Amino acid sequence: MPEVIEVGGVKAGRGELKKGVIKGVELVNTVSIDIPVMVMNGLEDGPTLLLMSTQHGIEIQGIEVIRRVMRERLNSRELRGAVIGIPVGNPLAFMHHQYLSWIDNLDVGGVRADNPNGNTTERLAYALWKEAWSKSDLIVNIHCNTRPDSLIYQWINIGNPETKDKLVRMAEAFGVTTIYSDEPVREDSPPTLGNLAARKGIPVILEELIDGRWISEPSTSVGVRGVLNIMRAFNMIDGKVEPQEGITIVPGVNRFYGMIRASRGGLIRFFKKPGEFIRKGEALAEVYDLYGDVLEVIEMPVDGYTWAYPCGQSLGTSGSLQAVQSGAPVAYAFTHEGG
Numbered sequence: 634m635p636e637v638i639e640v641g642g643v644k645a646g647r648g649e650l651k652k653g654v655i656k657g658v659e660l661v662n663t664v665s666i667d668i669p670v671m672v673m674n675g676l677e678d679g680p681t682l683l684l685m686s687t688q689h690g691i692e693i694q695g696i697e698v699i700r701r702v703m704r705e706r707l708n709s710r711e712l713r714g715a716v717i718g719i720p721v722g723n724p725l726a727f728m729h730h731q732y733l734s735w736i737d738n739l740d741v742g743g744v745r746a747d748n749p750n751g752n753t754t755e756r757l758a759y760a761l762w763k764e765a766w767s768k769s770d771l772i773v774n775i776h777c778n779t780r781p782d783s784l785i786y787q788w789i790n791i792g793n794p795e796t797k798d799k800l801v802r803m804a805e806a807f808g809v810t811t812i813y814s815d816e817p818v819r820e821d822s823p824p825t826l827g828n829l830a831a832r833k834g835i836p837v838i839l840e841e842l843i844d845g846r847w848i849s850e851p852s853t854s855v856g857v858r859g860v861l862n863i864m865r866a867f868n869m870i871d872g873k874v875e876p877q878e879g880i881t882i883v884p885g886v887n888r889f890y891g892m893i894r895a896s897r898g899g900l901i902r903f904f905k906k907p908g909e910f911i912r913k914g915e916a917l918a919e920v921y922d923l924y925g926d927v928l929e930v931i932e933m934p935v936d937g938y939t940w941a942y943p944c945g946q947s948l949g950t951s952g953s954l955q956a957v958q959s960g961a962p963v964a965y966a967f968t969h970e971g972g
């Protein structure tokens with residue numbers, strides 16, 4: 634590990650916590666929209682852990698998780714390795730309280746991240762990759778669903794042999810409901826942040842907290858405990874992994890089944906809670922019109938669970954209102970495979 638860790642304009646020597654920015658993009662009035670970053674460099678060698686929140690601009694719980702971990706819980710003199718904290722991964726989305734970049738409606742995690750001469754959001758992705766993601770050994774990418782009754786869960790892709798074991802260790806340590814996918818990165822996979830990391834052998838775990846627009850419990854405590862657990866599991870700090878508490882957990886191996894969608898437009902009411910077992914064919918929700926007449930009963934397509942209710946879309950973003958269009962996302966469904 635180098636004596637001094639450099640991320641964007643921030644240089645942290647051994648035993649130091651430093652803050653600053655990664656240079657971002659420039660607006661029409663030459664105001665620079667940069668990416669805030671904190672870097673904590675431990676006294677002893679160890680892995681470099683990147684904590685990034687708010688890739689989507691309305692998912693802010695991870696900002697508080699990173700603040701508590703880096704400003705309250707960790708001590709740079711007792712840390713082995715380094716922690717890079719990026720509280721807001723897409724400052725263009727965050728500054729307008731929008732899910733995606735307001736300039737081009739793009740997702741910094743969905744665009745190519747290997748092109749310094751690309752479009753505006755691609756340049757932010759490139760800055761994240763070059764200055765932070767590519768320098769890390771372990772990455773925790775913190776997102777949130779909107780509603781407070783969603784299920785806190787994590788997603789790991791175990792399709793790449795180089796990162797599989799580390800991802801399983803990270804997930805077990807963080808300790809919430811885990812969705813497994815199995816999609817190897819191929820030659821023709823687009824060079825997004827996630828795919829570039831997988832190609833370089835860097836494990837990226839996606840954490841989904843809940844009540845994403847507000848800093849609230851249980852998301853913040855679960856997030857802090859989970860991050861510290863990963864650091865304990867990888868020997869970055871002392872202590873034993875602490876089990877999560879106060880939340881519903883569907884243990885073992887779970888798989889994403891698919892998005893359940895509405896076929897009619899209107900308001901929507903739900904009959905089941907995220908994390909509650911639902912049999913195939915049971916009524917999950919119903920869509921009704923502005924006169925109160927029920928237009929559609931939406932049934933669970935499989936024995937399984939939901940983790941959140943996104944409720945309709947506007948400008949590519951779910952979850953602004955409890956109302957749906959035909960084709961709108963209604964529920965993320967998953968099945969329990971075992972374990």
Ligand SMILES: [Zn+2]
Binds near residue numbers: 689
């Ligand atoms: Zn998100």
